[in-house]
Amino acid sequence: MNRTAFDPTLYLVTDADACGDRGVAATVRDAVAGGVTAVQLRDQRATTRAMCRAALELLEVLAGTGVALLVDDRLDVAMAVGADGVHLGQSDLPVVAAREIAGRGLVVGWSVTNLAEAAAAAALAPGTVDYLGVGPVFATATKADAAPPLGLDGLRAVCAVSTVPCVAIGGITAARRAQVFAAGASGIAVVSAICAARDPRAAAEALRGRAAGQAVAEGQPAR
Amino acid sequence: MNRTAFDPTLYLVTDADACGDRGVAATVRDAVAGGVTAVQLRDQRATTRAMCRAALELLEVLAGTGVALLVDDRLDVAMAVGADGVHLGQSDLPVVAAREIAGRGLVVGWSVTNLAEAAAAAALAPGTVDYLGVGPVFATATKADAAPPLGLDGLRAVCAVSTVPCVAIGGITAARRAQVFAAGASGIAVVSAICAARDPRAAAEALRGRAAGQAVAEGQPAR
Numbered sequence: 001m002n003r004t005a006f007d008p009t010l011y012l013v014t015d016a017d018a019c020g021d022r023g024v025a026a027t028v029r030d031a032v033a034g035g036v037t038a039v040q041l042r043d044q045r046a047t048t049r050a051m052c053r054a055a056l057e058l059l060e061v062l063a064g065t066g067v068a069l070l071v072d073d074r075l076d077v078a079m080a081v082g083a084d085g086v087h088l089g090q091s092d093l094p095v096v097a098a099r100e101i102a103g104r105g106l107v108v109g110w111s112v113t114n115l116a117e118a119a120a121a122a123a124l125a126p127g128t129v130d131y132l133g134v135g136p137v138f139a140t141a142t143k144a145d146a147a148p149p150l151g152l153d154g155l156r157a158v159c160a161v162s163t164v165p166c167v168a169i170g171g172i173t174a175a176r177r178a179q180v181f182a183a184g185a186s187g188i189a190v191v192s193a194i195c196a197a198r199d200p201r202a203a204a205e206a207l208r209g210r211a212a213g214q215a216v217a218e219g220q221p222a223r
Numbered sequence: 224m225n226r227t228a229f230d231p232t233l234y235l236v237t238d239a240d241a242c243g244d245r246g247v248a249a250t251v252r253d254a255v256a257g258g259v260t261a262v263q264l265r266d267q268r269a270t271t272r273a274m275c276r277a278a279l280e281l282l283e284v285l286a287g288t289g290v291a292l293l294v295d296d297r298l299d300v301a302m303a304v305g306a307d308g309v310h311l312g313q314s315d316l317p318v319v320a321a322r323e324i325a326g327r328g329l330v331v332g333w334s335v336t337n338l339a340e341a342a343a344a345a346a347l348a349p350g351t352v353d354y355l356g357v358g359p360v361f362a363t364a365t366k367a368d369a370a371p372p373l374g375l376d377g378l379r380a381v382c383a384v385s386t387v388p389c390v391a392i393g394g395i396t397a398a399r400r401a402q403v404f405a406a407g408a409s410g411i412a413v414v415s416a417i418c419a420a421r422d423p424r425a426a427a428e429a430l431r432g433r434a435a436g437q438a439v440a441e442g443q444p445a446r
Contacts, residue, residue, distance in 0.1 A: 047314040076299035080320035091270040097303035
């Protein structure tokens with residue numbers, strides 16, 4: 001299978017609730033038009049079959065865009081639908097086992113929430129994980145069970161020890177974009193900032209730093 | 224990996240709630256001592272990591288017993304822990320995709336709840352599924368979203384069209400055992416009948432038809 005390369009610059013994590021009546025597929029389509037470079041399908045309540053259907057729908061939306069699709073938690077779903085990768089949390093499959101099953105062809109991402117987990121990731125055999133999801137960097141209401149925020153200093157420390165690209169997640173806004181990249185992140189991941197936006201395309205453009213004349217200009221202090 | 228052959232004669236599906244304080248591992252150990260021939264780990268609420276841990280614990284309990292361990296729904300977990308197989312429902316991974324990922328080494332079981340699903344299973348390429356879970360045969364309180372009971376006639380019809388062994392599930396008791404096998408089942412699967420039993424070993428013995436002098440003797444009409 002011909003897999004799409006993973007570009008972490010602006011990584012959209014889907015949330016069906018936040019996407020609302022617009023739906024996940026339409027949100028993703030618009031967000032990609034606005035500059036999203038990677039998409040993670042995340043739905044912790046769907047049945048496996050429903051998740052397969054949703055993933056296949058997104059693969060169709062993403063066909064020809066060069067945007068990779070990853071699946072949260074479910075390596076089996078990722079492999080069954082031919083997605084480009086899987087994103088694993090600390091409560092998901094052990095990444096070593098996942099890499100063994102997936103082989104070299106799939107992107108494997110791993111969430112780290114603190115420096116100790118980042119050090120554990122750095123100690124893995126090269127090629128076990130392809131990137132780290134690092135967060136929450138800022139406080140976020142999206143994930144009820146999120147760890148304490150790392151802050152920009154915490155993010156910087158994690159990026160410094162990591163042997164793979166780091167994607168910052170948690171409370172990232174267009175206004176915080178520059179600070180996050182300055183701390184060493186290779187990309188930013190968002191959920192609500194795009195899924196709950198009235199205009200996902202404009203939201204993505206702003207998060208890419210492309211929206212000249214935005215009320216909140218890039219590089220300004222957060223908030 | 225050396226996998227254990229799947230013997231469907233008495234197939235225990237675990238339920239952590241029903242096992243209660245005794246725990247799943249102790250229940251399985253006792254049930255195997257009583258004659259359980261296959262075990263399916265089922266936990267639709269656990270995190271992936273917790274499911275891996277539970278599966279590894281059961282693999283330890285089952286080591287050397289010749290009893291196969293299957294994992295409900297989660298092919299990724301089954302592969303990650305080196306279980307013997309996976310059991311898929313109609314809302315889980317498509318079985319063709321699962322077989323492709325799993326290769327020949329894993330047992331793949333599939334739930335069918337009616338004759339149409341059984342016919343679809345029979346139309347699959349040989350080797351796609353290794354057995355069918357057929358049910359509910361009788362009404363059961365264990366599965367809230369269960370389909371309407373097939374009854375013994377429905378079970379007989381499914382067994383007649385199936386190209387693989389059929390394991391009957393749903394309201395199976397020691398008293399109903401003989402009827403179910405007479406209808407063409409190669410095995411019986413139970414959840415509460417063992418997990419919620421005060422003595423899982425004795426319950427398993429009765430379900431194997433080994434407990435002479437039981438109040439409810441084998442072959443008697445149900446209820």
